[in-house]
Amino acid sequence: LAVGFLIALPHAHAAEWEIDYAASTLGFETAVLGSPISGAFGEWSANITFDTADLENAAVSVAIETATADTGDSSRDSSLAGPDWFATKAHPRATLVGTSFRQTSEGTFEMDADLTIRDQTNSITLPFTLEETAAGTRATGAVTIQRTDFGVGQGDFLTGNTVSLDVTISIDIAASPTLEQRPAE
Numbered sequence: 001l002a003v004g005f006l007i008a009l010p011h012a013h014a015a016e017w018e019i020d021y022a023a024s025t026l027g028f029e030t031a032v033l034g035s036p037i038s039g040a041f042g043e044w045s046a047n048i049t050f051d052t053a054d055l056e057n058a059a060v061s062v063a064i065e066t067a068t069a070d071t072g073d074s075s076r077d078s079s080l081a082g083p084d085w086f087a088t089k090a091h092p093r094a095t096l097v098g099t100s101f102r103q104t105s106e107g108t109f110e111m112d113a114d115l116t117i118r119d120q121t122n123s124i125t126l127p128f129t130l131e132e133t134a135a136g137t138r139a140t141g142a143v144t145i146q147r148t149d150f151g152v153g154q155g156d157f158l159t160g161n162t163v164s165l166d167v168t169i170s171i172d173i174a175a176s177p178t179l180e181q182r183p184a185e
Helices: 074-081
Strands: 013-020 024-031 034-042 043-050 059-065 092-103 107-119 120-133 135-146 167-176
Touching: 120 167
Parallel strands: none
Antiparallel strands: 013 043, 013 167, 024 034, 024 167, 043 059, 059 092, 092 107, 107 120, 120 135, 135 167
């Protein structure tokens, strides 16, 4: 249930950011019968406008193809696509839209966002950190949600007896300013 989750990147005035999808992950973790299970979404896209000096004008929107949830177990992944979980035929996408941003300390931020899964929208707060790297900027963060708040886990899975109600969504996003936004060298 990784949605993702999402980002922000510094040092360009209302900059648009280009994501390195091959170096980025929208992940999730829960527990089945007490054993941790983790996975990631294979297909997602994000539009990011972010400047640490202009958080009021920051914008993040993410679309996640729910059928691409991959836990490394084909049987479990097929179940995730089914009607009890993501119901991907009726609800092929989850979305995350940032509504406000704030800096909490040097290099650390929070994004309030509306997360929609299975057409059920709830507000979340995603704390994240930004780190400058040789390749650009990396944003990492995580937030724990209750899956049933989004209708994920129907029938026998409404309780946490088999599958935990808590799902941790994580982001690890590598990005850099688009060519038009890069500073002159």
